[in-house]
Each structure stands twice: as structure tokens, then as C-alpha cells.
Amino acid sequence: MLIRLIASDMDGTLLDEHSEVPPETYDLILALREKGVHFAASSGRRFDRLCQFFAPVRDKMDFVAANGAQVYVDGELVDREVFSHLGIRRLAKTVGKFESLHMALFDDEKSFLLDDEDKFVREIDKDLPNAERIWELPSAETSIIKASIYCDGGAVMDYAYALSRELGDDFVFAPSGSAWVDPIQRGVSKATGIQQVMDRYGIRREEVMAFGDSMNDYEIIRFAGTGCAMANARPALRAVADRVVGCNKDHAVQAELRKLLESA
Numbered sequence: 601m602l603i604r605l606i607a608s609d610m611d612g613t614l615l616d617e618h619s620e621v622p623p624e625t626y627d628l629i630l631a632l633r634e635k636g637v638h639f640a641a642s643s644g645r646r647f648d649r650l651c652q653f654f655a656p657v658r659d660k661m662d663f664v665a666a667n668g669a670q671v672y673v674d675g676e677l678v679d680r681e682v683f684s685h686l687g688i689r690r691l692a693k694t695v696g697k698f699e700s701l702h703m704a705l706f707d708d709e710k711s712f713l714l715d716d717e718d719k720f721v722r723e724i725d726k727d728l729p730n731a732e733r734i735w736e737l738p739s740a741e742t743s744i745i746k747a748s749i750y751c752d753g754g755a756v757m758d759y760a761y762a763l764s765r766e767l768g769d770d771f772v773f774a775p776s777g778s779a780w781v782d783p784i785q786r787g788v789s790k791a792t793g794i795q796q797v798m799d800r801y802g803i804r805r806e807e808v809m810a811f812g813d814s815m816n817d818y819e820i821i822r823f824a825g826t827g828c829a830m831a832n833a834r835p836a837l838r839a840v841a842d843r844v845v846g847c848n849k850d851h852a853v854q855a856e857l858r859k860l861l862e863s864a
Contacts, residue, residue: 612813664793
């Protein structure tokens with residue numbers, strides 16, 4: 601099967617156990633590009649943070665960032681989805697009902713914390729860059745592209761279910777990491793982002809291969825012609841994937857890229 605586009609998640613997928621890009625990744629991206637195979641980072645992280653990871657090759661790849669809210673194709677911003685101010689208010693009101701939930705909002709540059717910083721535990725992809733404690737929601741003029749909810753004490757699946765019952769018409773609540781839930785606007789996902797990359801290059805679904813490990817990868821794993829879950833992925837993701845590859849700590853995505861390069 602001809603693959604023309606590869607979409608890969610970052611944390612728990614492309615990155616190693618130290619949250620770093622294995623050095624061979626850059627050469628693989630460039631070599632695949634020369635063979636006509638495009639590579640897109642598909643992540644919950646914002647575009648600015650992804651650019652730091654891929655500085656040596658950022659001009660030779662594409663980006664589906666902030667769970668599909670920021671899409672850059674061939675260096676051009678082709679989509680930027682922002683939360684409605686009303687949606688953010690409803691989300692904050694609902695999160696406020698639960699003493700153990702603490703919400704962070706993100707624009708293009710800042711992380712706005714609606715609780716004291718010590719209420720949050722940073723994880724790999726929840727490093728809360730440029731954090732600012734706020735007591736009132738950002739104004740309607742602030743473009744919020746991402747929200748994340750920290751679950752104090754765990755029970756992520758319980759809170760994801762509860763939030764879905766409260767606001768399921770507006771958001772999809774995807775568990776992320778060990779103690780976070782990401783509210784994602786309905787109609788926006790990594791899959792909708794990668795569709796825009798496909799449209800730009802004239803690529804069909806069967807020509808797309810995607811890699812992921814968490815529930816915010818669910819839509820893209822189901823959407824891609826070949827959806828690959830990591831061996832360290834959540835069980836539900838492994839169950840729906842077309843293939844299960846190795847672990848991120850063993851550089852399994854890079855091994856798959858080498859196989860594609862050889863076949864190309």
C-alpha cells in the first residue's frame with residue numbers, strides 16, 4: 601500500500617521515555633519528504649511548542665497542533681479553531697462544581713490557570729508554558745485554542761464521564777495522561793486537522809498512516825487508512841487500531857518510518 605502522509609502523536613508515541621525526539625527522526629522526515637511522503641506532527645501541544653521540538657526540520661513538515669485547533673500546511677496557517685467565550689464560561693461553571701477539578705486555558709502564548717499553581721501537577725504534555733494565575737475568565741477578545749482539566753486524585757475516567765454527561769453536546773472529553781482530561785470542541789479533532797493536510801496535497805485516506813497512544817488520538821487512528829497504536833497505548837485505542845507497533849521508548853515509530861523509507 602502506498603503511504604503519502606504520516607501523522608504522529610508526540611508524547612508516548614514519537615518522543616522517547618525522556619520526552620525527547622530521537623535524533624534519527626529528523627533524517628527520516630527529510631528522507632521521506634524526498635520520496636514524496638509528508639510528515640505531520642499531530643499533538644495536543646500548541647504549534648509554538650511543537651516548533652521547538654522540530655526546529656531542524658520545521659520547514660519540511662506539517663503540523664496539526666492543539667488537538668486539531670491549529671493546522672499548518674507547508675508553512676501556512678490553514679485553520680485556527682478557537683473556543684467560543686460562551687463555551688468557556690459553561691465549561692468553567694461545570695468544572696467549578698467539582699472540588700477536585702482544576703482548569704487551565706491556553707491561547708497562542710500563555711497558560712491561564714483558574715486555580716493556584718500548586719493545584720496542578722505538570723505532566724509531559726501539560727507543562728503549562730508561560731503560566732499565569734487568573735481569577736476571572738479571559739475576555740472574549742482572548743482567543744482560547746485549548747483547555748485542559750487536572751483531576752486531583754486521579755479518577756480520570758470518572759470525571760471524563762461526568763463532564764460528558766454535563767456538557768457532552770458541546771465537547772468531547774478525552775483522558776490525557778494519568779490525571780488530565782482534555783475538552784475538545786465537537787467537530788474539531790486531530791482527524792479534522794489531518795483532513796485539511798490531505799486536502800492540500802490531494803491525499804486519500806488509504807494513503808495515510810497515523811500513530812498514537814492516548815484517547816485524543818482515537819479519531820485519527822480510526823480515520824487513517826492505517827491506524828497504528830503503540831504497545832504502550834490505552835487499551836481502547838489498541839483495540840480499534842489496524843496495527844499495534846512497539847513502545848515509544850524503543851523508538852517504534854522511527855522503526856516504522858525506516859520500513860516505509862525502504863519500501864518507498
